[in-house]
Amino acid sequence: AQSVAQPEDQVNVAEGNPLTVKCTYSVSGNPYLFWYVQYPNRGLQFLLKYITGDNLVKGSYGFEAEFNKSQTSFHLKKPSALVSDSALYFCAVRDQKKSSGDKLTFGTGTRLAVRP
Amino acid sequence: KAGVTQTPRYLIKTRGQQVTLSCSPISGHRSVSWYQQTPGQGLQFLFEYFSETQRNKGNFPGRFSGRQFSNSRSEMNVSTLELGDSALYLCASSPSGASGTEAFFGQGTRLTVV
Numbered sequence: 001a002q003s004v005a006q007p008e009d010q011v012n013v014a015e016g017n018p019l020t021v022k023c024t025y026s027v028s029g030n031p032y033l034f035w036y037v038q039y040p041n042r043g044l045q046f047l048l049k050y051i052t053g054d055n056l057v058k059g060s061y062g063f064e065a066e067f068n069k070s071q072t073s074f075h076l077k078k079p080s081a082l083v084s085d086s087a088l089y090f091c092a093v094r095d096q097k098k099s100s101g102d103k104l105t106f107g108t109g110t111r112l113a114v115r116p
Numbered sequence: 117k118a119g120v121t122q123t124p125r126y127l128i129k130t131r132g133q134q135v136t137l138s139c140s141p142i143s144g145h146r147s148v149s150w151y152q153q154t155p156g157q158g159l160q161f162l163f164e165y166f167s168e169t170q171r172n173k174g175n176f177p178g179r180f181s182g183r184q185f186s187n188s189r190s191e192m193n194v195s196t197l198e199l200g201d202s203a204l205y206l207c208a209s210s211p212s213g214a215s216g217t218e219a220f221f222g223q224g225t226r227l228t229v230v
Contacts, residue, residue, distance in 0.1 A: 032216045034218060034219075036221075041223075041226075042223055042224075043120075043122075043206055043221035043222050043223045043224050044206065044208075044221040045221070046218045046219075046220065046221075049216065049218050051216035052216075090159065096216075101147065101164050101166060101171040101172045102147045102149050102164050102166070102171075102172075102208070102210050102212075102219060103149065103161050103164055103172045103174075104149070104151075104161065104208075104219060105161065106151075106158060106159040107158075108158045109158060109159075
C-alpha cells in the first residue's frame with residue numbers, strides 16, 4: 001500500500017519570503033513523486049517530479065523539491081513566494097512497480113496563502 | 117497539443133438517477149485514470165484504464181464503473197446516485213502509466229446530487 005502525508009492544512013508566508021510545503025510518503029518499493037497545484041474550480045497542474053538521480057528537482061514557476069530517501073520526504077520549496085502562488089498544493093506518490101500502473105495516491109493537500 | 121477534455125463541466129442530478137461523465141485524453145496517451153475530489157475525503161482514486169482494460173481499481177462501490185474505447189476516450193458511470201456522490205470528478209491521462217511520466221489532468225466535472 002502507498003500513502004502520502006501532508007502535515008499542514010495551511011501554510012502562510014509573506015511575499016518575497018521563502019516557502020516550504022511538507023510531504024512524506026510510504027511505498028513498498030521505490031517511489032515516483034509528484035507535486036501538483038490546484039487553483040479554484042480547476043483541475044490539477046503538474047509542477048515537478050522525482051524519478052531517480054539528483055535529489056533536488058526543479059520545476060515550473062520557480063518551484064523545486066528535495067527528495068530525502070532516509071526521511072521518506074519530498075518537500076516543495078520556493079526561494080521567494082509570490083501572491084499568485086496562493087493555491088492548493090498536492091503531493092502524490094506512485095510505486096515504481098508495474099502493477100501500480102498509473103495509480104497516484106495523493107496527500108490531503110496544503111493551502112498556501114501568500115500575503116502581500 | 118490539446119489537453120485533457122472532460123465533459124460536461126457541471127451537472128446537477130437527482131438522487132437515484134444515473135450519470136455518465138466523459139474524458140478525452142491527450143492524443144497518444146493510452147492510460148486514463150479517474151479521481152473523486154471532495155472536501156472531506158480529498159482526492160481518491162477510482163480506477164485506471166489502459167488499452168481498453170481496467171488496470172487498477174480503488175475502493176468504491178460497484179455503482180461506480182467505467183470503460184475505455186479503442187481511441188482511448190473514457191467514460192465513467194455512476195448509478196443510483198446518492199447525495200454523497202456530489203464531488204469534482206477528475207480525469208487524468210498519461211502515455212502509458214507504468215513509468216515516471218506525469219499524469220495530465222482535465223478541469224473536472226462538478227457533479228451535484230440533490
